[in-house]
Amino acid sequence: MNAPYSDPTPAMATPETSSSNTAHAVAQDDLHRLVDGRLAPADAAALAARLAHDPAAAATQAAWQAQRDSLRQLHAQVYGEPVPQTLLDAVRRTEQSRGQVDQWWRWGGVAAGVLLAFGLGWVSRGMAPVSARAVVAANAGPGAFAHQAVVAHAVYAPEVRHPVEVAAAQQEHLVQWLSKRLGRPLKLPQLAAQGYELVGGRLLPGEAGGSGSARAQFMYQNSAGIRITIYLGALNQVSQTGSAAARETAFSFVSDGPVPSFYWVDQGFGYALAGPLPREALLQLAQVVYQQLEPEAGGAR
């Protein structure tokens, strides 16, 4: 309990609880982990079995679970509300300051270059040409969708316990739920032949202002533990001038984010496949995904 900042995840926390088999030894921390889904399946099953002999702990677990479930519903309607303009304005100001930072880096880079030219190369260590490049890359307009996909990948793929909201075990529910939220029947690409098993999926917010817009992310993992994500959703915020072009695009490759990604747009719906893979491997997977999502449409080609 008193180990600051260390992760307490190892399942059956204290030695006393694991060595003792009396029902009362169910530790509160383990109950929390069970309720919050932070136990490995085997440990969760073992704990559930012990709860069967401990009515008090079982009641606590049930009450906490109900609490958690109702908290998960609380104010969930916020996700369907448009973001207030005042908040968007606040972000816009953030963006200006980011521009300043960007400029600052650039001037820093120039300064470093000048100094380098004078043979003072050591100054440039610690200046951040890499950061500057990443910031500039994030600004590229046309690949905004792909950028969001890559960011979503970078945020969720490293998650150990909760990479997804709905796990692969509930595939049917996952597909129904996301289809409903994205307003279009979705299909789950099967990548087992390529060595990737479905981990699950999650719902993500879409673009600004589009109150109905939402994005889905499906995550897959291979036996080596490499995770790839498919990110998809309607592109309803496309600027008028670009809308015709945006309705359909060829495969495009972006490699300036934390992981590379292939993305394409089909009938106003965007798809991006992201993962820490070489371009060739990623392209092959992207083609498989594309073909699986488009089999019937093949006749219309």
Place this chain on the structure above:
Amino acid sequence: MNRQPLIDHIPSLRRYARALTGSVWAADDLVQDTLERACSKWRLWLVGSDLRAWLFTLMHNLFANQMRYQSRQPAGAGLVDIDDEADTLSAPEAGLDVAIDLQRCLLRLPQDQRAVLLLVCLEDLSYAEVAKITGAPIGTVMSRLSRARARLRELMEGAVPAAEDSAVSGKTSATPVILRRLK
């Protein structure tokens, strides 16, 4: 310039803030402060690191500061008439009564317990992440979580007797918005 990642996080920030403060307006103020803080500290965020955790850390610190400030204010400064808030606390889809009741009980938890419970349940963050965001050792996070869950269970299961009720609101002067029926 791409502000999308930041915008993407606004709905979850708003939702968390709403549960934390119990008020739509206070929540959006808190989110706005958070975004503005993000603006002034933008260079401290490393591109590619966890933006969500960073934003929640900023929000947590802002909220904790607000609470410290309010607790030094004359009694009543943080009071909000529940009748003014009733319509802003609605949850159209889920049972309205349940949501209002849950929110009401949440607000009676001490602020640090409420924050931990919401970060764990609403945001589904790991205990280690919650420890980082709240700046507390993980043992403290776990004990706050235990107390929050036990207390919320009591509050939800039996309407707490009036005597205990007043004792609670007297004790937890740090509670941000104490709902009070004025009529």
